Amino acid sequence: MKIMPIKLRPLWLTAAGISVAALVAPVAAQSLITGYWNPLGHQDAYHYAGGPDPGDFSGLPITDAARKIAQQYDADEFHMRELMCRPFPATYGPRTLSTMRIWETLDPQTQEQTKIETQMGFAVQHRVIWMEASHHPYPSASEPHTWQGYSTGKWVGNVLWVHTDHLKPHYLQRSQGLPLSDRTTMDERIFRYGNILVDIMMISDPAYLSRPFIYSKLYAYLPQGNMDPYPCSVRNQVPMPEGHVPMRLPFYTTNYNAAFAAKGIPLEAARGGEQTMFPEYQDYMKTLPPNPPYSQLDAEQQKQIEQQSATSQQKFP
Amino acid sequence: MHTFSSERGAVRAVSIASRRALWAGLGLAAASLVVGLAGQEGATGRPPQAPQPAFGDPVNIYASNAYAPAREDGEIHPSHVRGQVWLMTGEPGGSNVVVQLGDQGVLVVDTGTKAMAPKLLAEIQRLAQEHGGEHKEIRKVVNTNGRLDHIGGNETIAKAGSEITGWNDGILPGGERAAPFVSPGAEVLAHENVLRRLTAGGTDEFRGLEPTDAESFEIDNQRFNGEAVQIYHPHNANTDGQLVVLFRGSDVIAAGDVVDMNTYPIIDVKAGGTIDGELVALNKVIAMAAPGPLAEGGTVIIPGHGRACDQADVALYRNMLTIIRNTVQYYKNQGKTLQQVLDLKPSEGYDQSWGGATSGSWTTRDFITAVYETLPAKGPVFFSMKTVTSVPSGKQF
Numbered sequence: 001m002k003i004m005p006i007k008l009r010p011l012w013l014t015a016a017g018i019s020v021a022a023l024v025a026p027v028a029a030q031s032l033i034t035g036y037w038n039p040l041g042h043q044d045a046y047h048y049a050g051g052p053d054p055g056d057f058s059g060l061p062i063t064d065a066a067r068k069i070a071q072q073y074d075a076d077e078f079h080m081r082e083l084m085c086r087p088f089p090a091t092y093g094p095r096t097l098s099t100m101r102i103w104e105t106l107d108p109q110t111q112e113q114t115k116i117e118t119q120m121g122f123a124v125q126h127r128v129i130w131m132e133a134s135h136h137p138y139p140s141a142s143e144p145h146t147w148q149g150y151s152t153g154k155w156v157g158n159v160l161w162v163h164t165d166h167l168k169p170h171y172l173q174r175s176q177g178l179p180l181s182d183r184t185t186m187d188e189r190i191f192r193y194g195n196i197l198v199d200i201m202m203i204s205d206p207a208y209l210s211r212p213f214i215y216s217k218l219y220a221y222l223p224q225g226n227m228d229p230y231p232c233s234v235r236n237q238v239p240m241p242e243g244h245v246p247m248r249l250p251f252y253t254t255n256y257n258a259a260f261a262a263k264g265i266p267l268e269a270a271r272g273g274e275q276t277m278f279p280e281y282q283d284y285m286k287t288l289p290p291n292p293p294y295s296q297l298d299a300e301q302q303k304q305i306e307q308q309s310a311t312s313q314q315k316f317p
Numbered sequence: 318m319h320t321f322s323s324e325r326g327a328v329r330a331v332s333i334a335s336r337r338a339l340w341a342g343l344g345l346a347a348a349s350l351v352v353g354l355a356g357q358e359g360a361t362g363r364p365p366q367a368p369q370p371a372f373g374d375p376v377n378i379y380a381s382n383a384y385a386p387a388r389e390d391g392e393i394h395p396s397h398v399r400g401q402v403w404l405m406t407g408e409p410g411g412s413n414v415v416v417q418l419g420d421q422g423v424l425v426v427d428t429g430t431k432a433m434a435p436k437l438l439a440e441i442q443r444l445a446q447e448h449g450g451e452h453k454e455i456r457k458v459v460n461t462n463g464r465l466d467h468i469g470g471n472e473t474i475a476k477a478g479s480e481i482t483g484w485n486d487g488i489l490p491g492g493e494r495a496a497p498f499v500s501p502g503a504e505v506l507a508h509e510n511v512l513r514r515l516t517a518g519g520t521d522e523f524r525g526l527e528p529t530d531a532e533s534f535e536i537d538n539q540r541f542n543g544e545a546v547q548i549y550h551p552h553n554a555n556t557d558g559q560l561v562v563l564f565r566g567s568d569v570i571a572a573g574d575v576v577d578m579n580t581y582p583i584i585d586v587k588a589g590g591t592i593d594g595e596l597v598a599l600n601k602v603i604a605m606a607a608p609g610p611l612a613e614g615g616t617v618i619i620p621g622h623g624r625a626c627d628q629a630d631v632a633l634y635r636n637m638l639t640i641i642r643n644t645v646q647y648y649k650n651q652g653k654t655l656q657q658v659l660d661l662k663p664s665e666g667y668d669q670s671w672g673g674a675t676s677g678s679w680t681t682r683d684f685i686t687a688v689y690e691t692l693p694a695k696g697p698v699f700f701s702m703k704t705v706t707s708v709p710s711g712k713q714f
Contacts, residue, residue, distance in 0.1 A: 069666035072640055082603060082632035086612040123611055142396060142406045142413075144625045147613055169633050169670075181670045207669045232611055241701035243600045245639035249647050249698070250661075314698065 036225020057272025073177020400567025419542020428470030461573025478503030557589025578623025
């Protein structure tokens with residue numbers, strides 16, 4: 001090996017030292033998060049693969065108002081002409097099994113990030129995260145809200161902080177009809193460990209959540225990703241008269257649920273609420289009486305449940 | 318790898334190692350200096366950074382980014398909607414005002430409250446000067462209903478305008494065309510039921526606010542400022558004098574109080590309003606709108622109060638009201654009294670977002686009462702456009 005001429009050594013070593021310093025000092029540290037990311041679907045598969053049973057709200061910090069809306073929810077709502085092409089909102093899309101693409105835009109003169117954009121594979125959920133260098137004006141109170149909302153972001157160390165608001169009314173969990181209002185906000189922390197991307201979402205809603213709903217999603221780097229177009233045409237799939245709204249009539253006198261009984265979930269736990277979020281609740285839950293199987297109910301109870309079930313499932317004539 | 322002869326080589330190796338250690342030390346010292354300076358930036362001129370919230374705090378750290386003026390700050394804020402249409406907002410407790418500009422002049426939909434009328438007029442006139450067409454006069458006012466927060470500025474706004482009542486085909490000496498016949502005051506168009514209710518009391522309370530052109534129609538197609546303006550009258554919606562205005566070229570609907578992004582719709586039972594009429598009107602607005610791709614954007618719908626919206630917003634609003642209406646009808650079919658229905662809280666899930674007020678001019682109790690009173694004692698539980706059962710009360714025309 002040839003020795004470097006001695007007159008260059010001071011410069012080389014000094015440069016190396018400064019490089020070390022640059023790594024140590026937290027000045028404008030950013031992670032490279034652009035590219036395609038594949039969702040890791042092992043997390044909370046019960047909630048997001050098939051979805052929990054209707055009426056099982058355990059583990060969710062919902063309010064009484066949210067529960068009441070969900071109890072009248074009918075999934076045929078998704079077949080309404082005006083809503084069938086609705087994409088997942090910003091608070092829901094990252095929790096599903098869609099590939100995500102992230103790209104950035106830089107100011108050509110200053111090379112500062114002006115915006116970071118994300119797109120999920122399903123239904124072209126395209127979100128713009130305006131960075132501070134963009135000086136993008138905040139939307140006025142009279143502007144329409146959108147499914148993806150208005151997002152602003154900034155780097156804190158190597159973590160991207162994102163705040164989102166101006167969302168349309170949407171849902172916390174689609175399959176159950178749990179609502180979120182148009183006052184919902186979401187704060188995210190997005191960071192990268194090697195080829196793993198982490199998105200921690202903290203969703204707040206003064207109307208339907210008594211505490212922030214916190215969720216983390218992992219993605220694996222996808223070197224050869226792609227994204228297909230998503231055309232959506234409105235077609236009648238479930239015939240219904242004009243103006244009809246799918247819903248369930250109120251039936252909350254017994255709250256009996258055969259699905260919970262089969263899984264051994266106590267009715268009290270299925271009601272959800274912030275107390276059911278915490279690990280200690282599992283110990284408490286063991287003290288609750290289980291739902292008796294339907295076959296163990298007496299005839300009068302069975303008749304009452306059948307009547308309520310029939311009422312709730314009444315449809316338009 | 319360098320190899321050296323024993324003693325001389327050892328001395329030379331130590332010498333090189335020492336020099337390397339020296340330069341490495343200098344390098345690290347420089348690095349330490351850089352790190353140190355970086356750490357002292359706050360103390361040497363640059364203001365220290367505000368403490369960051371804890372990692373898990375779900376707080377809006379971008380609140381200072383909110384450049385938008387407060388919505389109800391006592392000033393009128395014009396904002397361009399699309400095409401020839403502008404939205405005027407900012408009036409405390411008042412309604413949205415929609416303005417269309419073009420070569421024929423200015424068309425104004427609703428005039429807000431009387432108190433804010435001078436400020437509204439000033440903003441309309443400024444807007445017309447800056448963005449208007451050949452004629453900048455206020456030519457036409459349309460009232461979407463007869464409530465005071467929609468017609469309060471009629472007198473002030475109309476007086477500042479003028480109406481062309483005919484064209485003079487004569488040619489003056491010198492070849493110049495004669496001026497058209499112009500009468501002072503803009504035309505004020507409303508449904509005739511608005512005029513009937515304003516004058517029914519026989520008092521002077523509403524003098525000056527009356528429409529100058531009160532007509533009865535279901536659909537009135539006009540052309541103004543180069544675009545089709547379609548005016549639709551839904552029967553017995555919030556009132557029996559409701560109008561919805563579609564600017565077809567600009568693709569904007571001024572829905573009046575049929576859509577309200579702040580609260581449950583104000584159903585004025587004494588003025589002929591009914592819940593089923595309201596749902597018919599909402600379904601009509603939805604049908605008039607053309608959505609953008611993926612259920613977002615497209616036709617802009619300006620509600621009587623609150624933020625602008627699109628077809629999906631109105632569909633969600635319609636869904637909520639239909640679910641409440643069906644639940645009330647289900648209870649009423651069981652023979653439950655109004656008080657029993659109120660006790661069952663049929664709108665509880667939505668009250669925090671859309672109602673919830675226990676006092677004031679329009680409470681949740683008022684809304685449920687209006688729904689209950691305008692449904693039949695026995696009727697179809699599920700509303701659809703085929704099962705409308707409006708039961709208007711109050712004086713009918």
